[in-house]
Every structure is written in structure tokens, then in C-alpha cells.
Amino acid sequence: MTDRHTANKDMIAPLRAALFDWDDAAISETLGAICASDALFRLCHPFGDMVGGAAFKAQALDVLRAAWPDVERRDWIVKAGQDEGGADWVGCGGHFIGTFVAPFLDIPPTGHLTHMRYHEFFRIKDGKIVEYQAIWDIPEVMMQANAWPLAPSLGREFCVPAPASGDGIHRAPRDPDLSQKSCDHIIDMLSHMTRHPAQGGPEVMEMDRFWSDKMNWYGPAGIGTGRGIAGFRNWHQIPFLTAMPDRGGHTEGTTHHFFGDNDYVGVTGWPNMCQTLSHGGWLGIAPSGKRITLRSLDFWRIENRRIRENWVLVDLLDAYRQLGVDVFARLREFNKARVPGAVPFPVGVS
Numbered sequence: 001m002t003d004r005h006t007a008n009k010d011m012i013a014p015l016r017a018a019l020f021d022w023d024d025a026a027i028s029e030t031l032g033a034i035c036a037s038d039a040l041f042r043l044c045h046p047f048g049d050m051v052g053g054a055a056f057k058a059q060a061l062d063v064l065r066a067a068w069p070d071v072e073r074r075d076w077i078v079k080a081g082q083d084e085g086g087a088d089w090v091g092c093g094g095h096f097i098g099t100f101v102a103p104f105l106d107i108p109p110t111g112h113l114t115h116m117r118y119h120e121f122f123r124i125k126d127g128k129i130v131e132y133q134a135i136w137d138i139p140e141v142m143m144q145a146n147a148w149p150l151a152p153s154l155g156r157e158f159c160v161p162a163p164a165s166g167d168g169i170h171r172a173p174r175d176p177d178l179s180q181k182s183c184d185h186i187i188d189m190l191s192h193m194t195r196h197p198a199q200g201g202p203e204v205m206e207m208d209r210f211w212s213d214k215m216n217w218y219g220p221a222g223i224g225t226g227r228g229i230a231g232f233r234n235w236h237q238i239p240f241l242t243a244m245p246d247r248g249g250h251t252e253g254t255t256h257h258f259f260g261d262n263d264y265v266g267v268t269g270w271p272n273m274c275q276t277l278s279h280g281g282w283l284g285i286a287p288s289g290k291r292i293t294l295r296s297l298d299f300w301r302i303e304n305r306r307i308r309e310n311w312v313l314v315d316l317l318d319a320y321r322q323l324g325v326d327v328f329a330r331l332r333e334f335n336k337a338r339v340p341g342a343v344p345f346p347v348g349v350s
Contacts, residue, residue, distance in 0.1 A: 005080035005174050005261070008090050008124045016092070019073035022065060031057060036128040042270050044135040044295070045318035046105065046328065056132070063105070068098030068114065069345055076162030077299055077311070078169045079266055081179055081259030088124040089259045091266035093117070093168075093299055093311055095159070096136075100145070102342040105138065106332055107145050111343040115159050116141050117220075119297040119313040121257070121268040133268050135297050135313040140221035142331065148222075149334035150320075150327065151284030155224020155235035163301050163309060171262055179260030182302050185210065186265045187258060189307070194248035197241060202233070212306040222283060222316045243282035244275040253293065265300045272296055277323065283316070285323060292322040 002010070011034055018026035031053030041056040042049050050056045065071055077093035100114040120134035142148040143157060162168050189210040196205050207229050217232040218225050226232040241247060255269040271293035279287050295315040300307050320327050 003174065004088065005082070008088055008122075009078055009080045011124070011127065012090055012092075012122060012129070016073060016075055016078075019061075022071055022073075024065075027057060027061065028054065034129055036125075036130045039129050039131065041132045042134070043132075044138065044315040045321055047136075053129075064096065064098075064116075067102045067104035067109065068096070068100055069102075071096055071098030076168045077264065079259075079261035079264045079299070080174070081183075081261050081266075083257040083259050085257075087257065089257060089266070089268070090122040090124060091120070091259070091268070091299065092122075093119050099345065099347060100141070100343075101345040101347065103340065104141060106328055106335075107138075107142050107147055108335055108338050108340065109343050110145050111347045112144075114141060114144050117160055117313065119299065119311065121266065121297060123257075133270050133295075133297065135220075135295065135315050137221050137313055138317060139327075143221055147331055147335050149330040150222070150325075153222055153224035153235075154239065155219055155226050155231070157221060157224050160218045160225065160311065165263075165301065165303065165308075168264075171264075174261050178262050181260075182263055182265050182300075183258050183260040185302060185305070186267070186300055186307075197245050198249070210307060212303065212308045215307055216309050218309070218311045220313045220316055223314070239281045239283075243277055243279045243285075243287065245278065247273065247275040250274040250276075250291065263302045265302070266298065268297045270295055283320075285320075285325070288323055290323060292319055294319055 015030045018030050035053040038051060039053060040049060040051060043060055047060050050059050073094060073096055075092050075094035080090045082088055095115045095117050097113060097115045100109045101111060102109055117137040117140060118134060122129050123131040139148060192205045196202055211229055213228060216225060216227055219236055223236055226235040254272050254274050256267055256272050257269060258265060258267045273294040273296060276291045277288050297313050299311040301309040317327050
């Protein structure tokens with residue numbers, strides 16, 4: 001007998017398949033079949049909230065397809081589970097890839113293959129999608145177009161890989177006990193993370209206990225990837241905590257939904273962090289003293305009882321928006337000397 005979490009993954013499989021082939025009719029039909037009529041689609045800035053599968057297709061998916069006419073979806077993580085409140089979730093991570101031949105959100109086209117990472121979380125109730133939360137790594141597209149108008153990343157920017165274990169999509173049947181142990185490990189790790197700097201130096205985080213010494217932290221474009229605990233701390237954590245040392249001190253208005261699937265754990269919230277930009281050093285932004293919220297959609301993979309890989313997407317464009325930085329306005333200024341318009345497709349065919 002199929003357990004409900006496998007059934008939930010099976011339910012979204014036709015949508016994943018339709019987006020791999022990018023069959024417009026199949027996408028519309030599938031969204032209509034598996035979404036509640038009032039399903040809330042929450043997508044990163046500048047897309048915002050949409051109600052219903054048809055609105056999501058017209059206002060987001062079709063916008064991407066217009067710029068990348070041969071776009072396809074490539075999943076490398078598909079996981080499912082139940083959060084602490086009993087809600088069922090399916091989480092997916094992967095890349096959209098396609099030939100970038102027309103402007104996308106005012107990002108100028110390149111005529112070349114382009115990739116954009118996504119993390120997305122579906123909340124399932126009574127056999128239907130009732131909520132969708134997702135971040136598309138739009139700054140990654142800006143960088144590939146040589147159009148990123150803000151500070152360079154401290155970490156490594158590249159096309160983030162699938163799980164090294166090769167089991168991101170197909171793995172052993174979900175074990176509830178193992179899945180809970182994995183969740184407990186992540187929650188314990190995060191509780192230790194918040195001890196620094198309020199309760200002491202880096203040693204209070206006990207990072208060696210939770211993280212592999214060969215860990216990869218795959219951050220969003222604009223922050224980049226760090227290798228090992230030192231890489232994670234140097235290229236992300238130190239500037240982040242230096243700028244916002246009250247991280248973890250404000251829980252009002254934030255939510256967290258953790259769910260495990262064997263060695264994988266996902267978390268989503270809209271938003272799930274709140275802190276004050278009281279000092280400099282993060283993303284090249286001057287301290288404003290303003291409290292902001294962050295949307296972070298994450299996946300972890302545990303190996304030999306420690307975290308080996310962590311995929312993190314943060315809606316950085318929304319964070320900039322809250323701080324009064326209009327990234328898209330600056331992008332247009334930065335690129336206004338470039339010739340606008342589309343590249344003939346297929347590229348190079350006369």
C-alpha cells in the first residue's frame with residue numbers, strides 16, 4: 001500500500017513531467033487537476049502572491065517561457081513529509097534551463113543556455129495543493145547575463161550540483177523514525193547556531209558535531225557557495241552575523257515548517273527569519289538600523305550522522321526591497337547602454 005507521502009510526490013509528478021517537456025496544455029491541465037481553486041502561490045520578489053494555478057502559469061511560468069522558449073525543468077531533489085503541526089509537504093529543488101533569447105524581468109538576453117535554481121514547497125491537503133512557496137534564483141540569471149548591478153559574491157558562484165549521493169529523487173521508502181531523527185538533528189543544530197554571538201564565540205555552535213568537515217553550503221547567488229565549515233563561516237556566516245547579530249531574537253510574524261524524508265530535511269517559512277541590519281559587512285549594504293524579514297527555503301542532506309550538503313535559497317531581492325534598494329531599477333541603469341530586444345531563435349540559424 002502506498003503511504004500518503006509517496007502519494008503526495010506521485011500527485012505532483014505529472015506537473016514535473018509537463019514542465020520538463022514544457023507542454024503548455026499539459027501544464028494548464030495538470031495545475032487545474034491538482035490545485036485547489038483558491039490555492040495560494042507565493043513566489044519570490046518581484047512576482048509576489050497569486051491565487052490559483054492559472055494565475056501562477058500566466059504571471060510566472062509564461063513569463064519565463066517567453067524569455068527561454070526551450071525552457072525545461074530539471075529536478076534533483078524531491079522529498080515529502082509532515083511538519084510539526086501535522087501538515088503534509090512536498091519539497092523540490094532543481095534548475096530551469098533554456099536558451100535565453102528575450103528579456104526576462106528586464107535582464108538582457110545572452111543567446112546562450114542559462115540556468116536558474118529553484119526551491120519550492122507544496123502544502124498538500126485532501127489530495128490537493130493548497131499552498132506553494134518558492135524562490136527562483138533570479139540574481140543567478142543576472143550574473144550569467146553579466147548584468148548583476150550590486151556587490152560581488154564572497155562565495156563561489158557556479159551551477160549548484162545535485163546531491164552527491166545520487167538519491168535526491170529516488171531513494172529507499174520513507175522511514176518515519178529516520179526522518180524524525182534527521183529533523184531533530186537539524187533543529188538541534190539550528191538551536192546551537194543561535195547561541196552565537198549572544199552566548200559566546202563560535203565554539204558554542206558545536207559545528208563539528210553537526211557538520212561534516214567536507215560539507216558544502218550552496219548559498220544563493222549574491223552570497224555563493226562555501227566549502228567546509230571554514231568556507232561556510234568566511235563567505236556567509238561571519239558577514240551575516242556581523243551585520244545582524246540579533247539573528248534569532250525576533251520570532252514575531254515568522255514561521256517554520258520542518259519535514260524529513262530519510263536523510264533529507266527541508267524547511268520553509270514565509271518569512272522564517274527576522275533581524276536588524278545594525279552593522280555593515282553583509283552584501284555590501286550600509287547599516288540602516290532597519291529590521292527586515294527573510295524568506296529562506298532550505299534542504300539538508302545528512303550522511304554518517306552529520307550534514308554533508310545544504311542547499312539554501314534566500315529571497316535576496318525582497319531583502320534589498322525592504323532596505324530601499326530597487327535592484328531592478330539599478331539593473332536598468334546599469335544596462336541601459338546595451339541594445340535591448342530579442343535574439344533570433346534558434347540562435348545562429350539563418
